[in-house]
Amino acid sequence: MKKRPSLSIVIPFLNEEAVLPLLRERLGNTAGFPEDWSLILVSDGSTDGSVEYVESWMREQPRVKLLELSRNFGHQAAVTAGLAFADGEYVAVMDADLQDSPDTLIEMYEIGKSGFDVVYAVREAREGSLFRRLCYSVFYRIYGRLAETPVHLDSGDFCLMSRKATDCLNSLPETVRFVRGLRSWIGLKTTSVAVRRPDRAAGESKYGFWKLMRLAAAGLTSFSTRPLRLAMALGFGLCLSAIGLGLFYLIKALIFDLHTAAPGFATLVVLLLFLNGTVMLLLGILGEYLAQIFLEVKRRPTYVVDRFVDLETESEDRSEG
Numbered sequence: 170m171k172k173r174p175s176l177s178i179v180i181p182f183l184n185e186e187a188v189l190p191l192l193r194e195r196l197g198n199t200a201g202f203p204e205d206w207s208l209i210l211v212s213d214g215s216t217d218g219s220v221e222y223v224e225s226w227m228r229e230q231p232r233v234k235l236l237e238l239s240r241n242f243g244h245q246a247a248v249t250a251g252l253a254f255a256d257g258e259y260v261a262v263m264d265a266d267l268q269d270s271p272d273t274l275i276e277m278y279e280i281g282k283s284g285f286d287v288v289y290a291v292r293e294a295r296e297g298s299l300f301r302r303l304c305y306s307v308f309y310r311i312y313g314r315l316a317e318t319p320v321h322l323d324s325g326d327f328c329l330m331s332r333k334a335t336d337c338l339n340s341l342p343e344t345v346r347f348v349r350g351l352r353s354w355i356g357l358k359t360t361s362v363a364v365r366r367p368d369r370a371a372g373e374s375k376y377g378f379w380k381l382m383r384l385a386a387a388g389l390t391s392f393s394t395r396p397l398r399l400a401m402a403l404g405f406g407l408c409l410s411a412i413g414l415g416l417f418y419l420i421k422a423l424i425f426d427l428h429t430a431a432p433g434f435a436t437l438v439v440l441l442l443f444l445n446g447t448v449m450l451l452l453g454i455l456g457e458y459l460a461q462i463f464l465e466v467k468r469r470p471t472y473v474v475d476r477f478v479d480l481e482t483e484s485e486d487r488s489e490g
């Protein structure tokens with residue numbers, strides 16, 4: 170049987186031809202990798218020249234492997250696929266755009282070897298638009314309050330995991346994967362390193378606003394049932410206030426004036442809008458969970474592999490994931 174590499178690095182990419190040469194150069198200039206490290210580049214349905222670039226890179230450096238998904242399944246699915254194929258004693262996940270530094274990865278690897286199963290990066294400072302930073306910060310605060318399991322606040326998917334942690338993560342059954350949530354859910358011996366997150370080295374972000382919103386919804390609904398209970402509490406509170414308000418008006422009318430016309434029109438409209446809005450919001454929350462259940466019960470795989478090419482073992486598999 171083939172010996173496991175000491176370190177496998179999983180990097181998902183979607184149309185990153187502008188970035189991949191910079192990534193290659195940067196990895197080449199980073200000291201501290203073990204002799205037998207390997208790199209698993211997961212193409213998440215790339216349609217530009219990035220796959221061709223990786224193919225030529227592999228021919229020169231057989232430690233580089235290509236895992237090509239059959240179409241774009243999304244970043245989390247691509248990470249999941251990469252983790253399933255990564256066979257290292259330690260497995261790391263990072264982005265292709267050099268927002269995650271290879272030097273930090275080496276630091277994580279050293280920390281991991283000193284006896285940790287999970288080492289993840291915490292973003293102390295982040296570059297990029299104020300709006301985006303605000304969104305991230307608000308999301309993590311809400312997520313931190315709502316999640317019912319331990320949470321790695323302000324951390325993305327950039328991390329290092331031991332074989333044990335990787336196997337454990339891979340064995341989790343859900344189809345909709347919020348990898349950073351699953352990673353904290355498994356527990357084990359965990360620590361973090363603080364990082365500054367620079368802007369991407371080249372190219373455009375592949376995470377648009379709606380993709381980020383979907384990620385946030387998946388994160389919240391897969392790790393918390395509190396929004397549902399919150400909905401119930403809110404509904405209960407509103408009912409009580411409605412009863413209170415009704416009684417108040419009744420008593421007021423009985424004591425002061427039985428013939429009040431309809432001066433409360435504004436109040437009515439405001440209440441009507443507010444209550445309808447609340448009902449819609451609660452339906453939306455229910456819908457999110459329903460969608461999650463719907464996706465899970467279908468039991469479709471998270472991704473489909475078109476091919477896995479490993480020139481070190483000269484194998485090319487065309488298999489389903």
Ligand code: UDP
Pocket residue numbers: 180181182183184185213241242243244247263264265266268369373374375376
């Ligand atoms: N990515 C991917 N599939 C997608 C979207 C993104 O594999 O559907 C990859 C992308 O190529 C990059 C990483 O995921 O390597 C992070 O994406 P990006 O840098 O665009 O997101 P951001 O850092 O802007 O949140």
Ligand code: MG
Pocket residue numbers: 264266268369374
């Ligand atoms: Mg990025």
